[in-house]
Amino acid sequence: MTSVAIDFGTTNTVVSILEPDTQTPKTIRFPAISRLLYDEIPVTPTLIFVKSAEQIVLGEQVRSQRLGISQPDRLFKAFKRDLAADFQPPDRQIDGQSYSVEWVSEQFIQAIWQQLQQQQIYPSQVVFTVPIGAFERYLGWFREVAARLDISDVRLVDESTAAALGYAVQRPGALVLVVDFGGGTLDLSLVRTVGKTSDAQRAEVLAKADAYLGGEDIDLWIVEDYLYQIGSSRAAVGAIGYQTLLEVAERLKVRLSIAEEAKESWLDESTFMAYELRLTRSQLEDILETRQLLEQVRQSLDEVLTIALSKGISKSDIEQVLLVGGSCLIPSVQQLIGSYFGRQRVKLDKPFEAVCHGALALGQLTIEDSLRHSYAIRLWEPYARSYSYFSLFEQGDRYPCQRAEPLILQAAIEGQTDLRLDIGEVAVVAQSEVNYDEQGRMTSLPMRQQETYRSLERQHEQVCVAHLNPPGQVGVDRISVQFEVTDRRVLTATIRDLLTQQILVDRGSIAKLQ
Numbered sequence: 001m002t003s004v005a006i007d008f009g010t011t012n013t014v015v016s017i018l019e020p021d022t023q024t025p026k027t028i029r030f031p032a033i034s035r036l037l038y039d040e041i042p043v044t045p046t047l048i049f050v051k052s053a054e055q056i057v058l059g060e061q062v063r064s065q066r067l068g069i070s071q072p073d074r075l076f077k078a079f080k081r082d083l084a085a086d087f088q089p090p091d092r093q094i095d096g097q098s099y100s101v102e103w104v105s106e107q108f109i110q111a112i113w114q115q116l117q118q119q120q121i122y123p124s125q126v127v128f129t130v131p132i133g134a135f136e137r138y139l140g141w142f143r144e145v146a147a148r149l150d151i152s153d154v155r156l157v158d159e160s161t162a163a164a165l166g167y168a169v170q171r172p173g174a175l176v177l178v179v180d181f182g183g184g185t186l187d188l189s190l191v192r193t194v195g196k197t198s199d200a201q202r203a204e205v206l207a208k209a210d211a212y213l214g215g216e217d218i219d220l221w222i223v224e225d226y227l228y229q230i231g232s233s234r235a236a237v238g239a240i241g242y243q244t245l246l247e248v249a250e251r252l253k254v255r256l257s258i259a260e261e262a263k264e265s266w267l268d269e270s271t272f273m274a275y276e277l278r279l280t281r282s283q284l285e286d287i288l289e290t291r292q293l294l295e296q297v298r299q300s301l302d303e304v305l306t307i308a309l310s311k312g313i314s315k316s317d318i319e320q321v322l323l324v325g326g327s328c329l330i331p332s333v334q335q336l337i338g339s340y341f342g343r344q345r346v347k348l349d350k351p352f353e354a355v356c357h358g359a360l361a362l363g364q365l366t367i368e369d370s371l372r373h374s375y376a377i378r379l380w381e382p383y384a385r386s387y388s389y390f391s392l393f394e395q396g397d398r399y400p401c402q403r404a405e406p407l408i409l410q411a412a413i414e415g416q417t418d419l420r421l422d423i424g425e426v427a428v429v430a431q432s433e434v435n436y437d438e439q440g441r442m443t444s445l446p447m448r449q450q451e452t453y454r455s456l457e458r459q460h461e462q463v464c465v466a467h468l469n470p471p472g473q474v475g476v477d478r479i480s481v482q483f484e485v486t487d488r489r490v491l492t493a494t495i496r497d498l499l500t501q502q503i504l505v506d507r508g509s510i511a512k513l514q
Contacts, residue, residue, distance in 0.1 A: 004123040005359035006112060007159065010080045010184030010216060011326065012043035015112060016356040017121060025166075025357035030115040033059030041352050044112070048076040048104050053097050058111055072243040076104045078216050081184040084131065084138045106145050113149050125153040127359040132158045132187040132372055133210035135425050135454045136491065140509075156488065157362050159355045160189035161205055161369070163324045166350065166358025175206075177304065177318050179337060180355065182325035183215040186297065188304045190318070205369045207307035209300040213293060215253070215327045221291050222249035222284070226277055241268050245277070252279045257329040285332045294336055301340055307396075315341065323348040324355060371397050373425040375483075375491055378453060387453070389426060392483050392491075399485040408498075409465070409479040411472025419465045419472070419479055423491075423510055424455040456491070456510060466495050466504050483510070 005025075007014040015028045029042035037043045047062040051074070057067060068075030074094055082088055082101040091098040116123065128142045139156055146154035160180035167176060173193060180187040190207040223245045227233055234242050248264050255262035256279065263278040288294050305315055321341045327333060328351055338346050350357070376389035392403060409419055465481060472478045482494040484507065495505040 001124045002122065003125045003127065003360055004116065004121065005127040005129065005162075005356045005362075006109070007129045007162075007356040007359065008080055008109070009043075009046055009182055010078050010214060011046060011182065012037065012352070013046050013108075013112065014041075014043055014353060014356040015116070016353070016360055017123075018360045025353075025360045027353055027356065028116070028119070028121075030059070030112075030119075033061060033111065033115065035060040035063070037352060043352065046077065046080060046108065048079070048108055050074045050076070050094050050099065053095060056107060058108060068243055069240060069247075072239045075243070078184065079104050079108075081214075081216065083141065084134055084184075102141065105141075106148075109145055110149065123151070125155065126151050127155045127157060127162075127362050129159045129162050129355050129359050130156050131185040131210060132160060132189060132208050133185065133212065133427065135373065135427075136456055137454065139489065155362055157359050157367070158187065158189060158205075158208065158369075159185075160187040160208070160324065161191055161203075161367070162356075162358035162362070163322060163350075163354040164189055164191035164358065165193075165203060165361045166354040166356075167320070167322050167347075174320075175313070175318055176320045176322055177341075178322045178324060178354075179301075179328060180324040181214065181297075181327035181333065183327070184212075185214055186211040186300060186327075188300050190304055190308055190313075203367050205367065206311060206313065207304045208370075208372060209303040209307075210372065211296045211300050213296060214325075215250070217291075218253055218288070218293070218327070218330075219246050219249040221287050222253065222279065225287055226279075230275075237268060238270050241266075241270065244269075248277050252277065253284065253330070254326075256281045256284055257331060281331065284330075288330070288332055294332060297333065297336055301337070318345065321346045322354065324351055326351065369399060369489070371395055371399060371485065371489070373427045373454075375485070376424065376426050376453075378422040378424060378455075389453075392423075393485060395427075397485075399489055400487040401485050403483040407481040407483065408477050409481065410477055411468070411474055414474050415471040417468050417471050419468065421465050422455065424453050427452050427454070465493070466497065468497070470499070479504075 002020065003018045005016045016025045017028055018024070019026050027042050030044060034042045034044045044059045045063045047058060047068070049057045049062045049067040051057060062068060062075070068077070073092070076099070079101050083105050088101050091100045126146065130139060130142070142156060143154060160178040163178045163180055164176050167178070175190070175192045177188065177190045188209045189205060192204045192206055223242070226245065227237070237245065244266050248266050252262040252264060259281070261278070261280045263276055265274050265276050267274050318341065321337060323334065323337065323346065328348060334346065334348070371393060372395065374395045375392040377392065379388050379390060381388050393401065411419070466479050468478065477498055480496045480498055484492050484494070486492060491510045492507045493505060493510050494503065494507050496503055
């Protein structure tokens with residue numbers, strides 16, 4: 001069996017294969033679209049540039065040729081974040097053609113797949129890594145793309161959980177905390193490798209937390225602060241100037257991981273004036289603190305440690321804290337995590353490959369995991385003029401799992417032919433707000449926790465649970481629904497018509513039921 005792992009990243013994508021002879025992971029380089037990060041790690045920049053309706057360019061070709069600078073409206077970057085976001089951006093119109101986030105993302109994955117085949121690699125199993133907080137719609141998109149590519153065996157694994165396996169799978173009983181801080185998300189996962197059960201290694205995910213922020217946000221904050229300080233704005237510098245500043249900000253951020261100060265000139269092509277963007281490490285730390293990035297890291301660490309403590313695991317029991325992702329190279333992030341656990345336990349050995357390499361171990365592992373979000377039915381309360389939720393499964397429930405009692409449904413009106421439910425995932429997200437005072441200094445308000453609901457239907461329509469034939473009658477129990485979460489974290493339902501005793505759906509994916 002040939003296993004390939006694809007770590008689809010916000011900034012860079014890593015692809016690895018398990019060497020059949022040695023059973024060791026190897027990161028693949030695609031000569032046409034990859035680059036060497038730090039002169040040794042093959043990555044494919046997650047970029048697409050639309051030249052025409054018939055031609056798209058992707059990966060390193062976009063970055064090295066700087067295609068997005070002259071025509072930023074044709075450049076797609078960070079589309080992984082857009083794909084997973086609560087509210088996706090509208091389709092972009094280019095030369096009269098419409099380009100959606102889903103289409104662009106699929107073109108990128110298809111290009112990776114074609115590159116594999118050009119190297120005579122035909123995987124029998126593909127593992128995609130996903131953020132811990134990914135909603136069901138995002139996971140479903142991967143399954144649909146895999147089906148269109150005719151991938152017979154596709155698996156999904158949390159990015160930080162995969163990283164823990166990449167570091168510690170060969171050490172049964174190891175207790176490690178992974179902090180995966182990349183371009184788009186912050187994910188934490190506390191994992192313990194238990195040992196072998198039958199022929200498979202068993203790993204247990206004990207606690208996890210996440211936040212929707214990353215290196216892309218930091219670049220944006222640097223540019224926004226710079227523009228404010230010089231009395232300019234995004235509109236004033238224009239699309240080309242703004243894209244140039246984002247690239248400059250990213251380079252300065254990287255340099256400040258090893259230097260105290262960095263500077264670079266940039267050209268405003270609308271006025272043909274050259275300017276200098278200078279940034280010190282202290283200024284960057286002020287931006288991160290004021291924008292509450294470090295506070296969100298603290299909250300995520302506290303959340304994981306609180307869950308662990310409820311299971312009898314103290315902070316001192318954690319053997320290693322493994323840092324993964326480019327944003328973990330920021331000194332203030334490392335200092336914060338080191339202050340929690342002590343520098344001796346914090347490791348930064350495989351920041352870019354651990355996720356992908358660990359995902360390859362999934363075929364040899366049994367993972368005991370829990371839900372990051374709750375599944376619930378959303379109900380409208382007309383008197384309170386607000387929504388309430390009827391819980392199906394709670395955050396933290398182990399899966400695979402089955403609801404103890406089936407849900408019994410009746411028709412709401414006489415002669416009803418369809419029964420519909422508004423089913424989705426419930427999560428809590430943190431939000432912050434930043435202002436500037438009269439001296440140009442940033443100030444921030446306390447972070448707010450807000451509950452968010454994500455429907456399992458793409459167009460936010462209610463899930464059609466069953467078609468009733470004959471039509472339903474008011475006051476008569478008609479449908480029994482048994483909910484289950486599979487070992488691959490898919491919410492399914494088995495639906496029985498209580499009148500006809502027919503099984504209408506047998507363990508069908510709830511978001512696709514007809």
